[in-house]
Amino acid sequence: MAAVAQTSRFGNIFWPVLAWVVALIFFFPIFWMVFTSFKTDADAVKPEYLFFFKPTLENYTNMTENYDYWRFAINSAITATFATLFALVVSIPCAYAMAFNPSRHTKDILIWMLSTKMLPAAAVLYPMTFLTKNFLAIYDTHFLIILVLSLINLPIVIWMLFTYFKEIPKEIIEASKMDGVTTWGEIKDILIPLAWGGVASTALLCFIFCWNEAYWTVRLTTTEAATLSKLIEGNRAPEGLFFGRLSAVSTAAVGPIVVLGWFCQKQLVRGLTFGAVK
Amino acid sequence: MTSIVMQEAPIWGAAGWIEPLEFGEAYDVDDMLPAIRNGLSNDGTLYAAPFYGESSMVMYRKDLTDAAGVSVADNDSWDNIKAAAAAIHDPDNGVYGACLRGKPGWGDNMAFITTVVNSFGGAWFDADMKPQLESDEWKAAINFYVDLLGNYGPPGSEGNSFNEILALYNEGKCGMWIDATIAASFLEVDGVAYAQSPNAGNPVGANWLWAWAMAVPAGSPNAEESKKFIEWATSKDYIKAVADHPDFGWGSVPTGTRASTYAYPEFQEVAGFAAAEMAAIESAAPEATDLKPYVGVQFAAIPEFPEVGSAVAQEMAAALSGAKSVDDALAASQKAADAIMREAGYY
Amino acid sequence: MSKRTLPRLLQTPAVILLLLWMLIPLSMTLYFSFIRYVLNNLRRPEWTTPSFSNWRGFGNYEYVLFSAKDFWLAVQNSLFIVVCILIFTVILGLALAILVNRTFPGRGIVRVLLISPFFVMPAVNAVLWINMILDPVLGLNGLAVEGINHVINGLREFPVLGAFFSMWPELVPVSFRATQTSAYAVIIMVTWQWTPFAVLIFMTSLQSEDEQQKEAAILDGANAWSRFRNLTLPHLARPIAIVVMIQSIFHLSLYAEIEIVSRGNGNKNLPYLIGEFTSNNIGAASATGIFAVILANIVAIFLLRMVGKSLMD
Numbered sequence: 001m002a003a004v005a006q007t008s009r010f011g012n013i014f015w016p017v018l019a020w021v022v023a024l025i026f027f028f029p030i031f032w033m034v035f036t037s038f039k040t041d042a043d044a045v046k047p048e049y050l051f052f053f054k055p056t057l058e059n060y061t062n063m064t065e066n067y068d069y070w071r072f073a074i075n076s077a078i079t080a081t082f083a084t085l086f087a088l089v090v091s092i093p094c095a096y097a098m099a100f101n102p103s104r105h106t107k108d109i110l111i112w113m114l115s116t117k118m119l120p121a122a123a124v125l126y127p128m129t130f131l132t133k134n135f136l137a138i139y140d141t142h143f144l145i146i147l148v149l150s151l152i153n154l155p156i157v158i159w160m161l162f163t164y165f166k167e168i169p170k171e172i173i174e175a176s177k178m179d180g181v182t183t184w185g186e187i188k189d190i191l192i193p194l195a196w197g198g199v200a201s202t203a204l205l206c207f208i209f210c211w212n213e214a215y216w217t218v219r220l221t222t223t224e225a226a227t228l229s230k231l232i233e234g235n236r237a238p239e240g241l242f243f244g245r246l247s248a249v250s251t252a253a254v255g256p257i258v259v260l261g262w263f264c265q266k267q268l269v270r271g272l273t274f275g276a277v278k
Numbered sequence: 279m280t281s282i283v284m285q286e287a288p289i290w291g292a293a294g295w296i297e298p299l300e301f302g303e304a305y306d307v308d309d310m311l312p313a314i315r316n317g318l319s320n321d322g323t324l325y326a327a328p329f330y331g332e333s334s335m336v337m338y339r340k341d342l343t344d345a346a347g348v349s350v351a352d353n354d355s356w357d358n359i360k361a362a363a364a365a366i367h368d369p370d371n372g373v374y375g376a377c378l379r380g381k382p383g384w385g386d387n388m389a390f391i392t393t394v395v396n397s398f399g400g401a402w403f404d405a406d407m408k409p410q411l412e413s414d415e416w417k418a419a420i421n422f423y424v425d426l427l428g429n430y431g432p433p434g435s436e437g438n439s440f441n442e443i444l445a446l447y448n449e450g451k452c453g454m455w456i457d458a459t460i461a462a463s464f465l466e467v468d469g470v471a472y473a474q475s476p477n478a479g480n481p482v483g484a485n486w487l488w489a490w491a492m493a494v495p496a497g498s499p500n501a502e503e504s505k506k507f508i509e510w511a512t513s514k515d516y517i518k519a520v521a522d523h524p525d526f527g528w529g530s531v532p533t534g535t536r537a538s539t540y541a542y543p544e545f546q547e548v549a550g551f552a553a554a555e556m557a558a559i560e561s562a563a564p565e566a567t568d569l570k571p572y573v574g575v576q577f578a579a580i581p582e583f584p585e586v587g588s589a590v591a592q593e594m595a596a597a598l599s600g601a602k603s604v605d606d607a608l609a610a611s612q613k614a615a616d617a618i619m620r621e622a623g624y625y
Numbered sequence: 626m627s628k629r630t631l632p633r634l635l636q637t638p639a640v641i642l643l644l645l646w647m648l649i650p651l652s653m654t655l656y657f658s659f660i661r662y663v664l665n666n667l668r669r670p671e672w673t674t675p676s677f678s679n680w681r682g683f684g685n686y687e688y689v690l691f692s693a694k695d696f697w698l699a700v701q702n703s704l705f706i707v708v709c710i711l712i713f714t715v716i717l718g719l720a721l722a723i724l725v726n727r728t729f730p731g732r733g734i735v736r737v738l739l740i741s742p743f744f745v746m747p748a749v750n751a752v753l754w755i756n757m758i759l760d761p762v763l764g765l766n767g768l769a770v771e772g773i774n775h776v777i778n779g780l781r782e783f784p785v786l787g788a789f790f791s792m793w794p795e796l797v798p799v800s801f802r803a804t805q806t807s808a809y810a811v812i813i814m815v816t817w818q819w820t821p822f823a824v825l826i827f828m829t830s831l832q833s834e835d836e837q838q839k840e841a842a843i844l845d846g847a848n849a850w851s852r853f854r855n856l857t858l859p860h861l862a863r864p865i866a867i868v869v870m871i872q873s874i875f876h877l878s879l880y881a882e883i884e885i886v887s888r889g890n891g892n893k894n895l896p897y898l899i900g901e902f903t904s905n906n907i908g909a910a911s912a913t914g915i916f917a918v919i920l921a922n923i924v925a926i927f928l929l930r931m932v933g934k935s936l937m938d
Contacts, residue, residue, distance in 0.1 A: 016729030022721060027738040029817065030745065032765070033753050045449055045763045047771065094639035097632035109640065111929065116647050118925040120878045122896030123914030124650035126657065126907050131650065151646045158639060183631060212746045214881050233748035233881050241445040243757055250749040261744035262737050269829045272822065273867045276932070277830050292667055370778075372771070381802070382888045434761035436890065437802025446762060581665035584904050588889075589694055595890040601804035610694065617692040621906065623669045 030258070037247035044243035059248030066242075067231060067249050076227040079142055079217075080210035083149035084203050087157045090150070092199070095161035096187055100173050110162065113155040114274065121152075121215045132220060140224045145217060149210040157206050159274040160267075164198025165191065201267030204260065208268075211257050228253040279504040282326050284489045284564075285385075287318045288579040291325035296493040297501060298323045301509045309514065309536045311556075314489050317564040317574070326491035327512040330460075331534025333558035334393060334475055334485045334576075335551075337447075337462055338454040341469030342366040342373065350454070352474040353484070356397070356422055359454070359476045363430040366453035375430030377452035378423070381439035382595040384577065384587025389486055390456065391594055392576040393475060395419040396483035401570040402578050402586070402615075407624045409615035411590065411608050419478075420604045424597050436595045458488070459558055460533065462551030472554035474561065482569065486576035487562035489534065514538055521545070534559055582622045589614040651918070658685050658911035665905060675907075685912035693909060695889075695898055700920065703894035706812060707876045711869055713816040718823025718868065719861070723853075725824070726831045736828075743821040751885035754814040761798035770798040804891030811882045811892060819875075823868045830864040831857070863932070870928040877921055895920065 036044050038055040063069040098106050128148075133139040168191070176190050192199060214229040221230055232253060261268070269277055282290065290296045301307055307315070307324070311331060318326040336359075338350050346365035351358070363375030379390040392402070400415030410416065427435050432446060440461065446452050448466045455461065456475060475485035492511065494504045510516060512532075517539055521528045528548045531539060533555065539545055540556045549555075564575050573579040577587065590611040597607035619625065661672045661679040672679055689696050725735055742750075761767045773796055780790040801810035834857065842852050878896050883889065889897055895917040902910035 012729075015724060015727060016731075019721075019724045019727075019729065019735050020731065022724065023735040023738040026817070026821065027741055029753055029758060030741055032757060033749075036757060042448075045445060047768050050768065090639045090642060093635035097635040101629075101632035103629070103632070109636070113639075113643060115925060115929070116643050118874050118921050119647060119651070120896055120914070120917040120921050122878060122880065122899040123917045124654055125899060125914070126903050126910055127650040127653035130653070151642060154639060154643060183635075208744065212744070214747045215878070218748075218881075229746055229748055232746060232752060233885070241441045241756060241763075243763070246752065247757070250753060254745045254749050257746075258741050258744040261740065265736070265740055265825060266829070268743075269826050272871055273826060273864070276867055277826050277864050289665065289667065293665060293670070370774075382890045386888075432762050433767070433798050434800035434802055436800065436804070437755075437760075437887065449763065451762060581663075581667060581905060585901070585906065588901060588904070592888070592890045595887075596804040599800075599803035599805060599891070601891060614694040617688070617694070618906075621688055621692065621909070622663070622666055623672075 030254075033247045034251050035247075036243055037251045039244050039247075041242040041244040044247070059245045060252070062245065063249055063252060066245050069231070069249055069252060072226055072228045072231040073252070075142070075145075075225055076211055076229075079145040079149055079225065079227060080207050082142075082146045083153070083210045084206045086146060087150040087153050087206055088199070088203060091154060091157040091161050092187060092192070095158050095165050096191060098158075098162050099165035099168075100170060110159065113158060117152075117155050125219060128216070128220065140221045140226075142225045144220055145225045145227070148216045148220065149213055152213070152216070153206045153209050156209070156271055156274070157202055160202045160205070160271045161195075161198065163270065163274070164195045164202070167198075168194050201264055202271065204264045205267055205271040208257055208261060208264075279498075279507060280493055280495050282491050282493045284314075284317045284487065284491065285574060285577045285579055285583065287326040287491060287493065288320040288573050289581055290493065291320035291323065295496055296325050297496050297498075297505075298325060299327055299494070299505065299508070300324075301327075301505075305509055305513055306538075309538050311535065311537060311559050313487055313559055313562045313564060314535060317487050317489060318491055320573075326489075326493040327508050328489040328491045328535045329512055329532050331487075331489040331559060332458045332460050333487055333534070333555065333562050334390070334457055335459050335462075335554055335558045336454060336456050336473040336475060337465065337470055338362070338473065339366070339452070339467070339469050340471035342453050350471075350473045354473065354476040356394075356426075356476050356478045360422075360426050360430070363426060363454055367430045372451055373453055374432040374446075374451055375453045376426055377432060377438065377443045377446055377455045378427045378435065379439050379443070379457065380427060380431070380435035380595060380598050381437050381442070382588070382591035383439065384584050384591055386439040386591065387594055387598075388587045388591045389488075389576040391420070391423055393484055393486050394423050396570070396575065397475075397477035397480050398422070399478070399480045399569065401572075402583075403572060403619075405571045407572075407580075407619060409586070409612055409619060411612040411615055416608055417604065420594065420597060420608060423594075424604055427598060428600070436598045458486075459551060459555040462555070463529075463533075463549060472551055474554070474558060482563055482567065483575045485558050485562055487559065487564050488576070582618055586615045586618050589618065654911045654914045654918075656911075657907050658915050659683075660908060661685075662907040662911075663905055664907060681908065685908040686915075689902075689909050689912045689916070693902075695893060696913070696916075699893050699895050699898040700916075702808060702892060703877060703920065706808060706815075706879065706892075706894065707873055709812045710815050710819065710876055711872055713812070714820045714823045714872065715865060715868060717816070717820045718827050719865075721820065721824045722827035722831055723857070726828060740821045740825055742818050743825070745818060747818075747881045748885065750814050750818050751882040754817070755801065755810060755886050759801040759810060759813075761800045766801075767798045770796045802887045802890070804887075807883075807887035807890055807892040810886045811879065814882055814886075815876065815879065819872055822872075826864050826868055827861060830861055834860050866928075866932040870932050873924055873928060874921075877917075877924065 037059050039049065039053050040056055043049040043053050132144055138144040172190060173186060176186055214233060217227045217229045218233050232250060314328050314331045315324060318324060318328060336350060343349060343362055343366060348362040348365040350362050367375030379387045381387055395416055398415045398419040400413055400419055401410055404410050432451060440457060443455055443457065444461060444464055447455055450467055462472060477484035492508045494501050498504060514536060517531050520526045520531045528544045540552050546552045562575055564573055566573050577583050593607040593611040596602045597604050657675060659681060660675060661681045662675050663672050666672050725732060756764060758764050759766050777790055777793050781787045799806060839852060839856060842856060879894060880896050883892055883897050895913060899910050899913045902913055
């Protein structure tokens with residue numbers, strides 16, 4: 001026992017310090033991006049101003065002028081919000097049916113839904129462009145991006161809701177059936193209030209994924225519905241590399257989501273593991 | 279209306295995807311720089327009107343060359359360029375002799391590399407459109423390029439294109455840069471001087487030619503209005519209006535499109551590079567010749583070029599990185615280009 | 626309405642939407658992969674409209690496999706990147722999860738810092754790393770090497786020490802955009818982004834570990850390593866399998882990072898190759914797309930067999 005106590009005394013200092021050091025290393029690139037965003041473009045590449053410099057907000061105040069930031073940010077917000085809502089509207093009835101009236105095919109359907117996530121997006125790149133541009137003429141519209149974002153996240157949303165709904169005792173739903181409540185009433189008045197936390201965290205996670213999506217939002221838009229991913233990836237500064245302003249716009253693009261992410265760590269685990277790790 | 283680049287204009291015109299452009303007397307189409315006009319035409323018919331044009335030239339630090347006792351002349355020989363780069367190369371003090379494009383892309387490293395190849399007398403294709411990437415000219419040109427940039431360029435050159443080099447140049451890290459003429463308007467260091475692109479005794483296509491232009495898609499319902507708009511947006515009046523606007527001025531006018539722009543003393547005053555740019559554009563030769571049986575200087579105006587160019591671009595970056603020998607990279611390039619051209623039904 | 630109809634009806638919209646989303650584009654890809662189809666070709670304009678008269682059989686597949694460049698590079702590299710990232714994230718993730726599973730001052734903050742990279746947009750991740758950190762001249766990589774060289778140059782001036790330091794070679798910064806290194810740059814940045822994901826999942830799972838069993842093992846004199854091997858690792862088997870599965874899905878289709886780091890120089894995967902073909906040769910792009918689907922399916926079958934069951938528990 002003495003040996004255990006001794007190691008833990010040493011460990012009580014060593015391990016926490018190591019944890020702090022590693023955490024700071026992992027956070028460093030983000031810190032560096034935020035830090036650099038307060039330097040002028042000229043200072044940002046000068047070694048003499050590496051750590052000590054005169055901070056400026058000009059990269060942020062010029063963000064609209066340099067990058068038209070708000071247009072992209074608003075597009076991101078609109079598409080992510082509506083895609084999340086649409087995904088929920090489609091998923092809640094589906095997950096409800098799967099959780100409370102499972103058939104022998106339910107498992108297969110769930111696995112099949114998961115398998116659609118494994119389809120490589122690039123494989124259908126041209127057909128998607130062709131369909132949306134030449135055939136449906138919805139290329140570069142908010143409608144298209146909302147639809148695509150909600151569809152790619154549908155499997156995760158259904159899975160997540162399914163695991164939350166499954167935790168609700170079946171008896172509650174059965175009891176309401178006895179009372180002659182309609183299905184719609186069940187969902188609206190019983191299911192959603194009971195699983196409110198689960199629905200909210202599913203929505204939050206879906207929103208994060210939509211915001212960060214970078215394959216279709218870059219390839220199915222030009223200007224009208226272009227999101228922040230498109231701004232960063234497709235629209236690099238035409239006249240030079242500007243570390244300062246690039247950092248500012250990147251910070252503004254990822255900031256809201258990183259903060260949102262801090263609040264839904266737990267839900268993230270559940271969503272990303274399809275409920276298998278809680 | 280659609281926005282189009284010089285590589286596409288002749289192809290899209292030939293394919294009938296865009297309409298021929300004819301403008302009124304006041305537009306003064308002859309004022310358009312002839313090289314640019316040629317580059318946007320197919321068989322003598324203009325298909326797109328430029329709102330920006332450029333060529334390439336040498337932008338070197340005269341303070342450094344003077345200190346090192348070397349000089350750079352217009353249309354210098356490549357050997358002298360290398361000697362000058364070697365003389366001003368001083369990596370211990372953070373100055374690299376030559377900053378050149380190395381980032382893979384048909385419009386990135388291949389734009390510069392093709393001008394080197396042209397000046398060595400090489401070409402992408404022969405008269406049967408067979409790729410010529412293993413010719414002696416290509417080998418000599420690529421060996422020269424890898425040698426110059428590998429020995430006297432900054433580390434990480436295989437990732438550098440216009441933006442990256444501009445950042446380096448403005449940090450005072452580059453002794454010499456050969457790139458788009460427009461770069462001159464963004465340079466903020468002192469002592470910059472310009473020279474026409476070097477050549478290895480063959481001035482044809484030693485400097486590139488590029489333009490962004492506007493065109494009218496064939497069968498578009500409001501073709502007439504689009505033509506009207508293009509006529510206005512690329513006119514002399516538009517340039518004058520930008521110059522006279524309090525928020526813009528002569529520093530922001532579209533460059534590389536019209537001779538009349540370069541004739542304004544006010545423009546020459548704000549754009550110290552104007553004379554060099556005009557000379558570079560005028561000397562660029564996009565037309566097909568016996569040596570180079572396709573339209574385009576640093577590209578070939580065929581639909582397959584972006585694919586060929588990108589494939590070769592990656593091999594050139596591999597040669598520059600030292601992952602492959604120049605011969606191996608060119609052999610792989612030839613194989614890839616041959617496959618693409620064969621697949622496209624050229625032979 | 627019968628007892629079964631309503632649940633079915635409720636599932637229908639989701640199922641139909643996903644079915645359409647999967648089947649329509651994929652069947653078009655399949656069709657295009659068997660015909661001659663290019664966006665523009667002046668000599669053979671008939672190839673620019675998709676039509677059965679341009680039927681080519683397996684010609685596009687042959688072209689992609691045997692004539693065009695980089696197919697095998699892309700397959701190999703797809704797997705190489707994914708496997709490397711998986712190994713690094715799982716090992717690092719395990720170590721870090723165990724590290725932050727103890728209670729210590731500021732643990733909440735440490736977790737928040739650790740998890741943050743996961744929420745960064747892929748494009749921002751790539752732009753940030755390749756320019757501001759890894760650039761061999763202007764990035765921290767270049768600045769650090771320059772700084773070290775500077776210090777060593779200074780030390781050479783000292784009388785006795787100088788002799789030692791003059792033997793020290795001048796450091797040359799590594800370029801992460803080169804053919805030889807570009808895959809590693811992508812592996813570094815993706816590992817940075819996804820290790821937090823592994824940490825998060827392992828951490829959650831560790832909290833449900835049986836503490837009593839562990840204490841009993843301590844009393845039995847089992848050392849830390851054997852406790853880890855015999856108790857913790859088996860407990861984490863399922864989360865590890867899930868981390869592997871999810872990451873494989875995401876990393877087989879990496880794109881932005883590859884594009885931003887090196888534009889396919891020395892490092893490309895099947896999605897990137899498809900993107901290159903899509904500039905003109907749709908037939909070849911589609912054939913490559915079918916190969917990518919097949920590869921993804923092989924991986925998926927393997928993975929679902931591994932974890933599919935545990936998902937349903």
